[in-house]
Amino acid sequence: MSYKGFIAVLDALIALIMLVMFTTIIFSQLQNLPSLNEALIFKQGYDILSVLEYTNFSDPQAVFFETSGPLCMRLELYNGVASQKTGYYVKSGCDYNYVNEKTIWRTYVVEGEFKTAKLAIWMKE
Amino acid sequence: MGKRFKDWKNGRLCNCFSGHSKKGQTYMVELVFVVLLASILAFILISFFSFLVKEDIKGNKPYITVWGASDVLLHSTGFSPDWEETGNLSAIGIAYERNVLADPKLVFLSSVSAEEISRLMHLEIYNVSIELLHEGMVYYQFGSVGNSTQIQQVERTCVSSNGTPFLLRIRVGGNE
Structure with a gap:
């Protein structure tokens, strides 16, 4: 009888520990996604793309210069179906890429032709 | 639940718990105990994480x-x-x-x-x-x-x- 009781208590303990573990994992995930900084990086990216689009992507480096210091970015320009790269720019002082970079795509029209821009953006470490 | 059965030794009816229902009751009590503990624990964890999220928002x-x-x-x-x-x-x-x-x-x-x-x-x-x-x-x-x-x-x-x-x-x- 006491052996059974021991098993039952052990079951209950394991169940409780698992509950704590799963609750911790779920809430950690809920708390982390999406993080504030990630959301704000995307906002910055949309700002930069809007400015680039207004200036017809004529001088991306000049636009990059007017971005926040800790931000790094890389711009790739493609034709309408993104099959051929037509331009490539990296903000000066930044590496080529970063593992946690966020990517934003935008399609725009130049002289009646569709073009595609890809902006990869990340925070300098 | 009490179960009425005949006490053959003394030749009269006996009104008492059987061993089987006792076990069932014990398991039931354990189950209620575990459910209660789990609920309390879940409540504490949810409150704690909600507090952390609120503090994060307040801080920012x-x-x-x-x-x-x-x-x-x-x-x-x-x-x-x-x-x-x-x-x-x-x-x-x-x-x-x-x-x-x-x-x-x-x-x-x-x-x-x-x-x-x-x-x-x-x-x-x-x-x-x-x-x-x-x-x-x-x-x-x-x-x-x-x-x-x-x-x-x-x-x-x-x-x-x-x-x-x-x-x-x-x-x-x-x-x-």
Whole structure:
């Protein structure tokens, strides 16, 4: 009888520990996604793309210069179906890429032709 | 549940619990105990995480507020939309379209006091400074952070109507 009781208590303990573990994992995930900084990086990216689009992507480096210091970015320009790269720019002082970079795509029209821009953006470490 | 059965030894009916129902009752009590413990534990964990999330939001509140203000500035015309012509200004927005600066609005803002800037951005409890920079030089400056010590800063990219890119720097400090 006491052996059974021991098993039952052990079951209950394991169940409780698992509950704590799963609750911790779920809430950690809920708390982390999406993080504030990630959301704000995307906002910055949309700002930069809007400015680039207004200036017809004529001088991306000049636009990059007017971005926040800790931000790094890389711009790739493609034709309408993104099959051929037509331009490539990296903000000066930044590496080529970063593992946690966020990517934003935008399609725009130049002289009646569709073009595609890809902006990869990340925070300098 | 009590179970009535015949006590053959004494030849009379006995009203008592059988061993089987006792076990069932014990398991039931254990189950209720475990469910209660789990509920209490889950409640404590949920409260704890909710508290952490709230604290995080509270801690970031001034920073989020500045971001909100910069959104209104850069993505709207303000209210009324033609306030630079009518002078009827109740909320500041300095763009004709998304991220494209409206020069007449900037000219008008140059004559607005720092206190008015804070009030019109609905950030009365803060000192607000707005700067527009190009190649590191300040072209426009409105408002001031005064002697504030705890300053939150947000930098956004925008462009003037003639295609010159600018860096918008909003700084907000406590209004002690």
